[in-house]
Amino acid sequence: MQITAKPLSSVPFVSVDHMMKLVLGIGVERFLIELAGYIEDDYRRWQDFDKTQRVAAHSPGGVIELMPTSDGRFYSFKYVNGHPKNARSGKQTVAAFCVLADVETGYPVLLSELTILTALRTAAKSAVAARHLAPKGSRTMGMIGNGAQCEFQAIAFKAVPGIDTVRLYDIDPAATEKAVRNLAGSGRKVVPSRSGEAAVEGAQIVTTCTADKQHGTILGDNMIGPGGHINAIGGDCPGKTEVHPDILRRAEIFVEYLPQTRIEGEIQQLATDHPVIELWQVVTGATRGRSGADQIALFDSVGFAIEDFSALRYVHDRITAGPFSERLDLVADPDEPRDLLGMLLRARARNEAAVPARRCNSQERLADVSDE
Amino acid sequence: MQITAKPLSSVPFVSVDHMMKLVLGIGVERFLIELAGYIEDDYRRWQDFDKTQRVAAHSPGGVIELMPTSDGRFYSFKYVNGHPKNARSGKQTVAAFCVLADVETGYPVLLSELTILTALRTAAKSAVAARHLAPKGSRTMGMIGNGAQCEFQAIAFKAVPGIDTVRLYDIDPAATEKAVRNLAGSGRKVVPSRSGEAAVEGAQIVTTCTADKQHGTILGDNMIGPGGHINAIGGDCPGKTEVHPDILRRAEIFVEYLPQTRIEGEIQQLATDHPVIELWQVVTGATRGRSGADQIALFDSVGFAIEDFSALRYVHDRITAGPFSERLDLVADPDEPRDLLGMLLRARARNEAAVPARRCNSQERLADVSDE
DSSP states (O other): OOOOSOGGGOEEEEOHHHHHHHHHHHOHHHHHHHHHHHHHHHHHTGGGSEEOOOEEEEETTEEEEEEEEEOSSEEEEEEEEEOGGGGGGTOOSSOEEEEEEETTTOOEEEEEEOHHHHHHHHHHHHHHHHHHHSOTTOOEEEEEOOSTTHHHHHHHHHHTTOOOEEEEEOSSHHHHHHHHHHHTTSSSEEEEOSSHHHHHTTOSEEEEOOOOSSEEEEEOGGGOOTTOEEEEOSOOBTTBEEEOHHHHHHSEEEESOHHHHHHHSGGGGSOTTOOOEEHHHHHTTSSOSOSSTTOOEEEEOOOOHHHHHHHHHHHHHHSSSSSSOEEEOOSOOOSSTTOHHHHHHHHHHHHHHHSTTOOOOTTTOOOOTTOO | OOOOSOGGGOEEEEOHHHHHHHHHHHOHHHHHHHHHHHHHHHHHTGGGSEEOOOEEEEETTEEEEEEEEEOSSEEEEEEEEEOGGGGGGTOOSSOEEEEEEETTTOOEEEEEEOHHHHHHHHHHHHHHHHHHHSOTTOOEEEEEOOSTTHHHHHHHHHHTTOOOEEEEEOSSHHHHHHHHHHHTTSSSEEEEOSSHHHHHTTOSEEEEOOOOSSEEEEEOGGGOOTTOEEEEOSOOBTTBEEEOHHHHHHSEEEESOHHHHHHHSGGGGSOTTOOOEEHHHHHTTSSOSOSSTTOOEEEEOOOOHHHHHHHHHHHHHHSSSSSSOEEEOOSOOOSSTTOHHHHHHHHHHHHHHHSTTOOOOTTTOOOOTTOO
């Protein structure tokens, strides 16, 4: 029995299953390249966006956040939690979904899973930053932390700035083995390293993406010489950092959205007036990137709502045809907006006309409006 | 092809169609009575809730808002728009959906349409307020404004405080005819009135629920004598009011959440320090309701997040069995959380093993990870 009057207002939904199909259908590398293009486009028009602080609900076990943004044509928000204890019960510590809506009507135009998509947009965003900040001719990236984000970073960096060799290190050798296995046949040279120092030595780009939820020193001051690019992904919430503050003091620091990065990024270790540059200023050409070949550029990446917006916009454009979404009957579209009860009564009448002789069980029984 | 590893984390989804079935299956009146019970329970523990201001994104055509709240066990947020011009294209001016989540894990436990449910919770909430504020032995309600909310109010008020006669008036006679038609056979006496004055004269309860988006005087000072209860529903955003300020000055005013009602309610016409009482204080017994039989009690109702929370909680309890929801694959649950790319690769391998001889078309082709 389908009793809704008008299914015209149904909302496309990209499930986890659809997202996996979409990513595999497009190909991980091409997906990352195209998504990086969308992110870069949105960085270029950064000032068109409403930039709101995230709205957080804290509890003893974790946090639930809503992250809205809008460019005046589309509106998006992301729902995301952070619950470290979830790992004990086999659940994700971070799960996310999101909605894209049409600003002109306020109607949602896309509901999507965002766990897989966040992993992809994080890697694509890092590649955009590196394209603007890494030394010209970079070929080798050292990566410390070989968790879920690692391989996406490796693939994205080959796609965009031309990195063809990736050195991997993790305190857990099983994580490195997993990454080596997943990257086999991906067209880049993958070298497991015996230490963090070995992974980053001589690399033009250094990526840190560990998961430890505390102040750590993944990157010690003696590990970083002049002239490289540091892509610092893992330090992304209060109390969680990866890079020694002396490196931060030697580096030129680039961030996404300063009010958020002051709280969540590596720069929470520095004075609140320490100078940094927002990446959009480099992307638009409003300011220079690295000031010289001997400088260290450091991208203090924490994740920002506009990058999710870009990812949603990309997915929205790519699912217009094909088996990568279904339609959800999420928004009521009454046949007569002033007559919501009438819509219910007509639906009941249609149902009764359609199945006059059917015995309804108690759960499906369409009771009287005035039943008591 | 279903390639997701573990569908165990799927989220129940109540579509518009499901909601209609659920409401008809339970019966509109019983639904309203039970929902009023949930709302009253949550008013009774009002101080347990996080009460956040709504997060609004304004645009020339309207507004999109997120309304979160939590009682420490569950978290909910509502997405709602307000776009007056939508009516021209046959769309809803207000459409809504919402999510209930488990605070302990951060996982969503319910996604639901909220257009039909909002209409029901608004009526149920009005009935809760009237139970505490209306004169004892109230039998007759006069209603000005016979749009979508009208009949739900009429049904809810019979269910809770015992109103059995409803007088209806709308400037559009077709709206009144629609309401009379929909309420036929509902067990209450329904009287179309020739004017607003005729509808409210001698009624113990007066409900205003017009849709006009401006300061109106639906209820003039001479229409209201002593001793009644005014249920003011329609004035619910800046610039939209229904009740003459002189009535407000004579009445004892009750509100949901004062910081929001100051901006959105009838009391936007009064000084910002005009005394009012939050309804939860009356429900808990912390303060009296009406101070005497000759007083006018006025419930300045604008809609608050906790009422949506109550409605979600009710629906969540009622859909545990039965055909009133489906499961959405909204949150990724990787077989190994550190191995998101591996999950994709394994899904591709399973798919290839399952359909070895199948010719894929270009859109379904599962391309190489490193395709370029």
